[in-house]
Amino acid sequence: MAQSVTVLLVPQLGTEVTEAEITEWLMADGEPVEAGEPVVNISTTKMAMDLEAPASGRLKIVMEEGEIAKVGDTLAEIS
Amino acid sequence: MPKALVIDPAVTRQRDSLAVPPIPVHAYDVPFADALTLHGAETLRDALRHMVLIREFESMLASFKATGAYRGVDYAYRGPAHLSIGQEGAAVGAALALAPEDYTFGSHRSHGEFLAKGLGAIARLPEAELDGIMARQDGGRLREAAETAVAGEGRALAETFLMLGFLAEIFMRATGFNGGMGGSMHAFFPPLGCYPNNAIVGASAGIATGAALRRRLAGEAGICVAHAGDGATGCGPVWEAMNFAAMGQLSTLWEAPFDGGLPVLFFFTNNFYAMGGQTSGETMGWDRLSRIGAGVAPNALHAETVDGTDVLAVADAVARKRALLVDRQGPALLDVECYRISGHSTTDANAYRSRDELKLWEAHDPIARLATSLIDAGALAEDGLAALEEEAGRRIEAVTRAAVDEALSPSVDIVAHPVLIGDLMFSGGETPVPDAPSTLTAPREASAALRKLARKSRAGRDADGAPLSPMRAITLRDGLTEAILDRMERDPRLAAWGEELREWGGAFGVTRGLSDVLPYHRLFNAPISEAAIVATAIGHAMAGGRSMVELMYADFIGRAGDEIFNQLAKWQAMSAGQLKLPVVLRASVGSKYGAQHSQDWSALIAHIPGLKVIYPATPYDAKGLMASALASDDPVVVFESQRLYDRVEQFRHAVPAESYTLPLGVPEVKREGRDVTVLTIGPSLYPALDAARDLAALGVAAEVIDARSLVPFDYAPVLASVARTGHLLVVSEASERGSMAQTLAATVTRHGFASLKAAPIVLGAPNWIVPGAEMETTYFPQAHDIVDAVTAEFYPDRKPNRRGVRDWDGLSLARRGL
Structure with a gap:
């Protein structure tokens, strides 16, 4: 049976925001995470927010701290 | 907002009823003999003597106001006389329990409070210290005048010195404690703990609170007393x-x-009276003033009602409250009941109270009461009070003669020094970032937000010259953040507060990340209390700290009107430059939210003498000017446009990572040109630059100058530019009527008239409300409005470019109030 993978995406952060920076990973690559647990802090020029794990599983970080992601980009995979 | 404090519905939703702790009313019940033992006969005779001196001092003022004479001295005193005759027990009772190092902040009716605190400190301080205080004041000039007025030395001389310095101030003499710049309602003398009296009802509450904050942060021992009348309980800033x-x-x-x-x-x-309005029963909801403590905190602020006609009851209460404050259980509240026998002022005809009522209170005179008790206890001779009154008359007469004597108490000579008062408005002093160890509680690298800042490009453009996104390059917001952090790190005297300033980083992220590396007492979230935010910043600075506070939106300046306009702007000059107010007041200028969140009030602030005003428009300028504002020993109001927070640097190659300052008051040419000078304030720089490009296509070379500061302002670069171009257009987002833009244009006209080929134009916002985002471009001057103005007024031979809506008749609008 194929392992299910859930992706953590950069959410829509308002109509005027198109990109956000990964300011800090709160969990390490490869670490198990629980659904609903904050895993990463992202920020725009005006605001910062924590994103929660959309599912439980093992975290695979796709974009590193300091990278700038567009709305809809994949930040991590949870399998 | 702090995540450490969890709002648990299981707790907040519990059925309960609130209990208010008992608030004692006239509970003092100590036999006089015991009080005599506690204080000693000498101290209580002194307290009586102080009350007698205060009454005689105020009777002298009353006599001058009523008859122009006192004990053979003729003098036309023209200032105010808000007397406290009958209330001496409250002031002297408090002073009896205060230490010399405690600070009192007076009300407008403060002659008694001031003298009582000063006399109390003189009674307790070592004589050598008093000598030092007198020697340091005005180069010893006041001490010499006091010695000439009344022969004496030691404490007696210090008392004369105190009364003469105060009376000379009331008469606005150069030798007064405030150099004649304060007068009756603004006197102060910090060496004895007498911080400023205040002519604005309730204004001392917030200032004293700020001073108390500074004393806590500095580890000082004394407490602060905020004096106010019962009427002040109707003032919002007091509650704040x-x-x-x-x-x-x-x-x-x-x-x-x-x-x-x-x-x-x-x-x-x-x-019981707020001027003529009767508080309990008429203008207030409370029956007992002390009740209001219960509305503020669970401990009801340890509130009590005490008998202000009984020195001993007041001293007892103040001593107990002082102990609580020293034990970190402050603040505390005392409702000290007494009765003003004199009128509110000399025009008071007692229309609001009956003769019968006045008669009822004659039996409760604090002086007669203490004198009788002392005589009954054998601690004062039968004629002791009369002797004290006779002595007070002689001393006050001598002090009065000295205060009206031009040789001993010279008048302030404005004719000889026409800019004397102007020279007192600003010290011009700067305190560089101290060469001190870091005060950060964690390295900058520990903060994700500060790491993010460190990763950004210092330059605003990429290798090909294309502007970088604000996510990738240092923005105006970041420039402010860096200047603030640099100063906060090295200057432990600087503390910052405002709404959402900590975890949120301010509503617009300027202080984001700072809460990761600064403790609560250096950076904290303030209540939505703009008046208290500014008033505490003033008190904190007055007591030796440095303050940076934020008002979120400039539109909220109105909520701190008195604190900004009457207190922050005026205390340096009203103290003749003896008080320094290193306060930075940050206010963002909004956008998109319409009339109550988008108005540029920079012109309003610039209008008030005593405030320096800056309005940076680029990251480089923002960082350098903010660093200068924080270094300034004068108050500086910093306007920050929300529309510019995300601007990256486009005029200089890069914004330096290290700290630097830029001089306040120097405009800068941002684009050179020979045909017209466009002087911009704040965000108007950018439409002006766009307009300059459009004008270039029409063959008009515009020179764009960014004002950067409004107060102070060096006109030289603008006059030099106008000498080359012959034309001036001033662009601002503030409403035109009475604006700084109009002042700039008028001043250049006056001093550069020979260079001008046409009358300057002011392009500001119209004199109506700021509309919402959908209509904003019709309100704030746009690039095409600037092109229109230049082509229509200065270069009519060039193709006019009427794309805007500003084709109205200014004179016709003015007739309609627009």
Whole structure:
């Protein structure tokens, strides 16, 4: 049976925001995470927010701290 | 907002009923013999003598106002005389329990409060220290005048010195404590703990609270007393101050040794009347003033009602409250009941109270009461009071003669020094970032937000010259953040507060990340109390700190109107430059939210003498000017446009990572040109630059100058530019009528008239409300409005470019009030 993978995406952060920076990973690559647990802090020029794990599983970080992601980009995979 | 404090519905939703702790009313019940033993006969005779001196001092003022004479001295005193005759027990009772190092902040009716605190400190301080205080004041000039007025030495001389310095101030003489710049309602003398009296009802509450904050942060021992009358309980800023002093975070979040409610005593001298309005029963909801403590904190601010006609009851209460404050259980509130026998002022005809009522209170004179008790106890001769009164008359007469004597108490000579008062408005002093160890609680690298800042490009453009996104390059917001952090790190005297300033980083992220590396007592969230935010910043600075506070939106300046316009702007000059107010007041200028969140009030602030005003428009300028504002020993109001927070640098190659300052008051040419000078304020720089490009296509070379500062302002670069171009257009987002843009244009016209080929134009916002985002471009001057103005007025031979809506008749609008 194929392992299910859930992706953590950069959410829509308002109509005027198109990109956000990964300011800090709160969990390490490869670490198990629980659904609903904050895993990463992202920020725009005006605001910062924590994103929660959309599912439980093992975290695979796709974009590193300091990278700038567009709305809809994949930040991590949870399998 | 702090995540450490969880709002648990299981707790908040519990059925309960609130109990208010008992608020004692006239509970003092100590036999006089015991009080005599406690204080000693000498101290109580002194207290009586102080009350007699205060009454004679005020009777002298009353006599001058009523008859122009006192004991053979003719003098036309033209200033105010808000007398406290009958209330001496409250002031002297408080002073009896205060230490010399405690600070009192007076009300407008403060002759008694001032003299009582000063006389109390003189009675307790070592004589050598008093000699030093007198020698340092005005180069010893006042001491010499005092010695000439009344022969004496030691404490007696210090008392004469105090009364003469105060009376000379009331008469606005150069030798007065404030150099003649304060007068009756603004006198101060910090060496004896007499901080400023205040002519604005209730204004001392917030200032005293700020001073108490500074004393806590500096580890000083003394407390602060905020004097106010009962009428002040109707003033919002007083409530704001009481709440600020009692904020929960002081106990729940601040770390030792800075924790605990602030050491400030709100001392209400309750004479039952707010001028003529009767507080209890007419203008207020409370029956007993002390009841209001219950509305502020669970401990009801330890409130009590005490008998202000009984020196001993007041001293007892103040001593107990002082102990609580020293024990970090402040703030405290006292309702001190007494009765003003004199009128509110000399025009008071007692229309609001009956003769019968006045008669009822004659039996409760604080002087007669203490004198009788002392005589009954054998601690004062039968004619002791009469002797004290006779002595007070002689001393006050001598002090009065000295105060009206031009040789001993010279008048302020404005004719000889026409800019004398102007020279007192600003010290012009700067305190560079101290060469001190870092005060950060964690390295900058520990903060994700500060790491993010460190990763950004210092330059605003990429290798090909294309502008970088604000996510990738240092923005105006970041420039402010860096300047603030640089100063906060090295200057432990600087503390910052404002709404959402900590975890949120301010509503617009300027202080984001700072809460990761600064403790609560250096950076904290303030209540939505703009008046208290500014008033505490003033008190904090007055007592030796440096303050940076934020008002979120400039539109909220109105909520702190008195604090900004009457207090922050004026205390340096009203103290003849003796008080320094290193306060930075940040205010963002909004956008998109319409009339109450988008108005540029920079012109309003620039209009008030005593405030320096900057309005940076680029990241480089923002960082350098903010660093200068924080270094300034004068108050500086910093306007920050929300539309510019995300601007990256486009005029200089890069914004330096290290700290630097830029001089306040120097405009800068941002684009050179020979045909027209466009002088911009704040965000108008950018439409002006766009317009300059469009004008270039029409063959008009515009020179764009960014004002950067409004106060001070060096006109030289603008006059030099106009000498080349012959034309001036001033662009601002503030409403045109009475604006700084009009002042700039008028001044250039006056001093550069020979260079001008046409009358300058002012392009500001129209004199109506700021509309919402959908209509904003019709309100704030746009690039095409600037092109229109230049082509229509200065270069009519070029193709006009009427794309805007500003084709109206200004004179016709003015007739309609627009």
